[in-house]
Amino acid sequence: MTTTLADEFETQRPRLFSLAYRLLGSAEEAEDAVQDAYLRFSGADRTGIEHPAAWLAKVVTNLCLNRLTSARARRERYVGTWLPEPVVTADGALGPLESAEQRDAVSMAMLVLLERLTPTERAVYVLREAFGYGHREIAGVLDLSEANCRQLYRRAVQRVGEPQARFEPASEQQEELVTSFITAARDGDLAGLEKLLAADATWWSDGGGKVTAARWPIEGGPRVAQFLAGGGPKFAAGLEFTVTEVNGATGLASWAGDTLVGLAAFEVRDGLVVGVRAVVNPEKLAFARRQLTRP
Template sequence: MFNIAYRMLGSVAEAEDVVQDAFLRWHGADQSKIATPPAWLTKVVTNLCLTRLSSARARREQYVGPWLPEPVPTADGALGPLETVEQRELVSLGVLVVLERLTPPERAVFVLREAFGHQHREIAEILDIDEAHSRQLHSRARRHVADARKRFPADRARHEEIVRRFLDATLRGDVKGLEQFLADDVVSWADGGGKVTAARRPIVGKAKVLRYMLGFQRRPELKEISAEIAEINGQPAWVLSWNHMTAVFVAEMEGERVAALRAILNPDKLRAVTNWRPV
């Protein structure tokens, strides 16, 4: 239930709330009349998420700076099996960001079909729509997500190697090293939520992102930073800690170069990461 809710909402806290609400409904229902409990719970969770998504869009329009999904450490199976490229890409921050642009029904159909393998007949029953409509929603959602899925490297070891070298170049202030990793049209997003200093607009282009990364390297707290590579949402990412603060940086690849950099600094979104490791 949590795995469905997180993929639908992109928020650990909201996903946990949905699971709690679903259990309350389960305990309040006449369970003797529920023929298939997993199907019943899937329907309840999905519809609770649809209700939340309808109000979430308005809240996120008022969010300070770019809104990014909450990162989740996944090496311990927190989001279920992530053994294939397809399974990992479906929980990647890049794909979750694109899912935010879908309508709530499109997102529900996409998650249920792509991540959990439900047939359109089952999805139609969950959403109270006909099967043809489910197929249409799925087709539209797949078109929107296609570009984000192309950016997920198949070679996991090579991806991690590039992320490690990119982190090393950043911490050393290696200009030439950073230049070789950044795509010409690279874009950097930072989610501070108004609670931590962060760029409130995307930084676009190699030159500007390079200056941003070098500026980060010159910050005095860098001397106190603890840095490591961890699996976050199915892909290698930086986890940085300093002065009881934590930040997660996820590099989205296009070939051998970083095409997008997503930084989550809002402490409200890092509970799953800070609980996973001592800070």
């Protein structure tokens, strides 16, 4: 059976999307970058492509580097807290997440940390940590010297910290915790929320100026509990909630009828919620809407 160019590309698409998403923090832009790579692949002289997977990884990486420069300028003008576009990962959309380290690599927390890096530092870090590229391979992708790539990697690690599993992986116990959390918030149960939140818990919400959301992080378990107990019943009125996996973590999907109106990723440590990143900007939910169907 003859393998067509399109078939060959499709075998690479999941990996290329995962790479582009880690580089951009945007699922929609990652899809666009992968599609642009396909157009270049289909129009290229195939005799000059000895290793299609490596060739495509280089093309996608450089397409993302071009996009990152303009994305950074847009984020400087962003209204309120900026968070990455959430991705539902239970179906393997970002590749296998079998270890705590793999889950941490696609977490909302890590993607926010990667915003500290220059575009080239981010590319070096992602290729090294998420895809296991050696410094020589990275140098080939970015057209840099191997020594320069090593230096960029060291600088990136200094800015985001050593790779590690920062939070507990998703589990049935976490699903129960998240269910209890949203029940307490819906009921305005301040005491119940305080029992579920760590003392140093933080709440981030991204509305992008499109919908009502806290514009700045709310820090400290008691303050988060007060914020949710005060506004939770009003916010939750008419909504339904389902537990799902968001960026490798236990998450919550909010529904208004058949419309997805929010996705939140929970960070849990020692059985308590230490962080919640909630995306309610409708423009950032388009990809997840296509992933999910209303239960």
